[in-house]
Amino acid sequence: MVENRPFAQFMAYLTLAIGVLVVAFPVYLAIMASTFDAATIINGNMPLIPGDQAVENYTRTLFYGGKQAREPVAMMMVNSMIMALGIAFGKILISILSAYAIVYFKFPFRKTAFWVIFITLMLPVEVRIYPTYKIVADLGLLDTYTGLILPLIASATGTLLFRQFFMTIPDELLEASKIDGAGAFRFFKDTLLPLSITTIAALFVIQFIYGWNQYLWPLLITTQSSMQTIVIGIKKMITTTDALTEWQIAMTTAVLAMVPPVLVVIFMQRLFVKGLVETEK
Amino acid sequence: MAGVTLDTVRKIYAGNVEAVKGVSLGIEDGSFCVLVGPSGCGKSTLLRMIAGLETISGGEIKIGDRVVNKVEPADRDIAMVFQNYALYPHMSVYDNMAYGLKNRKTPKDEIEKRVKEAARILAIESFLERKPRQLSGGQRQRVAMGRAIVRKPQVFLFDEPLSNLDAKLRVQMRVEIKRLQKALGVTSIYVTHDQVEAMTLSDKLVVMSGGQIEQVGSPAEVYRRPETRFVATFIGSPPMNILPGKVEGPGRVSVGGQTIAVTDMREGLTPGSAIEVGLRPEDVQAGGSAGASSLSMDVDFVEELGATQLFHGKVGGTEFVVQASTGQIPADSRKLTLSIDPANVHLFDPQTTKRLGRV
Numbered sequence: 001m002v003e004n005r006p007f008a009q010f011m012a013y014l015t016l017a018i019g020v021l022v023v024a025f026p027v028y029l030a031i032m033a034s035t036f037d038a039a040t041i042i043n044g045n046m047p048l049i050p051g052d053q054a055v056e057n058y059t060r061t062l063f064y065g066g067k068q069a070r071e072p073v074a075m076m077m078v079n080s081m082i083m084a085l086g087i088a089f090g091k092i093l094i095s096i097l098s099a100y101a102i103v104y105f106k107f108p109f110r111k112t113a114f115w116v117i118f119i120t121l122m123l124p125v126e127v128r129i130y131p132t133y134k135i136v137a138d139l140g141l142l143d144t145y146t147g148l149i150l151p152l153i154a155s156a157t158g159t160l161l162f163r164q165f166f167m168t169i170p171d172e173l174l175e176a177s178k179i180d181g182a183g184a185f186r187f188f189k190d191t192l193l194p195l196s197i198t199t200i201a202a203l204f205v206i207q208f209i210y211g212w213n214q215y216l217w218p219l220l221i222t223t224q225s226s227m228q229t230i231v232i233g234i235k236k237m238i239t240t241t242d243a244l245t246e247w248q249i250a251m252t253t254a255v256l257a258m259v260p261p262v263l264v265v266i267f268m269q270r271l272f273v274k275g276l277v278e279t280e281k
Numbered sequence: 282m283a284g285v286t287l288d289t290v291r292k293i294y295a296g297n298v299e300a301v302k303g304v305s306l307g308i309e310d311g312s313f314c315v316l317v318g319p320s321g322c323g324k325s326t327l328l329r330m331i332a333g334l335e336t337i338s339g340g341e342i343k344i345g346d347r348v349v350n351k352v353e354p355a356d357r358d359i360a361m362v363f364q365n366y367a368l369y370p371h372m373s374v375y376d377n378m379a380y381g382l383k384n385r386k387t388p389k390d391e392i393e394k395r396v397k398e399a400a401r402i403l404a405i406e407s408f409l410e411r412k413p414r415q416l417s418g419g420q421r422q423r424v425a426m427g428r429a430i431v432r433k434p435q436v437f438l439f440d441e442p443l444s445n446l447d448a449k450l451r452v453q454m455r456v457e458i459k460r461l462q463k464a465l466g467v468t469s470i471y472v473t474h475d476q477v478e479a480m481t482l483s484d485k486l487v488v489m490s491g492g493q494i495e496q497v498g499s500p501a502e503v504y505r506r507p508e509t510r511f512v513a514t515f516i517g518s519p520p521m522n523i524l525p526g527k528v529e530g531p532g533r534v535s536v537g538g539q540t541i542a543v544t545d546m547r548e549g550l551t552p553g554s555a556i557e558v559g560l561r562p563e564d565v566q567a568g569g570s571a572g573a574s575s576l577s578m579d580v581d582f583v584e585e586l587g588a589t590q591l592f593h594g595k596v597g598g599t600e601f602v603v604q605a606s607t608g609q610i611p612a613d614s615r616k617l618t619l620s621i622d623p624a625n626v627h628l629f630d631p632q633t634t635k636r637l638g639r640v
Contacts, residue, residue, distance in 0.1 A: 170367065172363045172364075172365055172367035173367050173369065175332075175354075175361070175363070175367065176361070176363060176367040176368075176369075176428075177369075177380075178333075178353070178354045179332065179334075179355060179359065179360065179361050180355065180380050180381035180384055180428075181355035181381055181384035181385055182355075186384065190369075190380070191369055191371075194371040195370065195371055
């Protein structure tokens with residue numbers, strides 16, 4: 001298609017540029033703020049070029065923490081990482097197994113099972129948060145990683161995603177495996193799992209970020225500061241009392257909180273695209 | 282090696298749909314048996330029952346002397362080639378072929394020996410390390426056959442294996458399958474809807490329709506002496522012409538007021554009763570003069586096939602096709618006289634559609 005409309009093209013780029021600016025500027029601001037000392041930020045005339053406090057800010061945040069949340073952010077990141085990985089892998093494991101059962105096994109109430117899973121899609125964590133809290137508390141799982149992870153790993157989205165994928169795999173592949181002497185588990189391990197890598201990668205990206213960004217649930221069930229996640233850490237650094245908020249530390253923490261999800265997206269995206277190009281059903 | 286015996290095998294699906302209605306068939310050890318029929322005739326279901334991919338609703342299937350009704354596919358000592366090849370996309374060609382042997386805990390060197398040998402037979406040695414997606418359709422087909430060969434099964438099962446290939450490759454692979462089967466001498470059951478494939482490949486041709494066997498025989502028998510009208514019109518291309526006729530007397534029938542002689546005719550048919558007269562387009566001699574056994578035909582149009590021409594028209598008001606070598610008859614003929622060899626006339630009962638030949 002030949003298009004010779006310079007003005008339209010200019011407008012398109014302009015709109016795009018404005019959009020990018022609106023999204024990127026706060027992030028840029030946070031990164032800049034993490035390189036100045038508190039006084040420079042507070043006086044309201046923070047320059048938009050990097051300051052000289054970066055090393056100082058990041059070392060202090062990572063290993064000592066701010067005045068309000070006195071825990072080092074490195075520890076919060078470890079907590080967040082354990083939770084996010086636990087949720088992501090847990091969700092993948094649970095949903096791939098349940099999708100496998102729903103697609104490949106005939107059992108009574110199979111349809112019912114599917115619909116029950118499907119309906120839970122409409123119930124976000126917040127709706128069932130009290131009963132979930134009660135159960136976790138009764139099981140003595142408050143302030144544990146298990147308590148952080150377990151209630152969040154059931155995933156209707158993941159099950160649906162895998163179900164849809166499994167349904168596109170030709171039946172002959174299952175039949176060929178049967179003739180080749182592979183039972184239900186071997187078919188899953190040798191054929192289904194390798195073919196699902198792409199879907200697993202996609203789901204991992206989504207669920208890792210979902211897990212990393214959890215706020216309400218960790219806030220409810222963690223009381224010890226040693227179990228704090230980074231998202232809660234940020235909140236605690238921004239004080240509402242008379243004390244001065246250490247904005248440079250809060251911003252440094254925010255920037256640090258962004259790093260793992262961004263890395264996951266960048267790294268997994270490559271795998272994701274590679275998988276898309278190379279896999280064929 | 283082993284033969285396969287089917288004894289009144291039935292398949293009833295949920296909702297009381299009877300896909301296979303009591304099929305009995307003996308397939309001799311080492312023979313090439315082709316099941317042919319239109320879509321939905323039950324041929325694939327039958328094959329899948331032999332493979333163990335479908336349960337058997339009634340009757341008995343034996344491979345060799347063993348009843349396999351309740352035996353898992355993997356334990357039936359069969360190998361199957363699927364229409365869409367069903368190769369494992371994430372495994373190399375080598376692993377695709379070796380997978381079944383690995384699952385059976387075959388020693389590694391034995392697996393390698395067998396895969397290498399199968400690859401040599403099928404001329405796919407140079408792509409053993411490739412993935413299926415890097416292969417052409419014909420090469421994938423070979424890998425699928427290789428996967429069957431390495432197992433050294435009692436029986437090969439082919440489910441329309443050539444349908445996904447283009448016409449030229451199909452002919453080539455057809456010849457290769459035939460050659461391979463002759464060389465290996467393994468009992469083979471092959472399902473197709475293509476009657477040319479069926480004719481060329483089979484030692485034993487089984488024509489199916491509506492879940493039942495219409496006729497079993499050598500390709501020549503089935504072609505020369507079709508037992509039912511269905512077989513007559515299904516085997517042969519272009520299909521046999523069927524004309525409504527009347528019994529005139531022993532060895533004589535009439536079509537649209539014109540009488541022709543018949544060699545293969547049941548005795549004791551009532552003169553004047555209705556009968557169906559079948560004539561193959563290639564068995565009819567066009568041109569020449571009206572004789573003792575001839576029909577006249579009005580030509581509507583001509584189809585050019587290169588070596589031959591198809592004359593479409595009507596005999597006694599019924600559609601009729603004649604095949605003739607190009608140049609034998611002027612293409613602009615409006616009327617043809619067809620001389621009929623009495624040996625080439627097939628008679629069928631209009632009610633039962635069964636052949637009314639000599640008993």
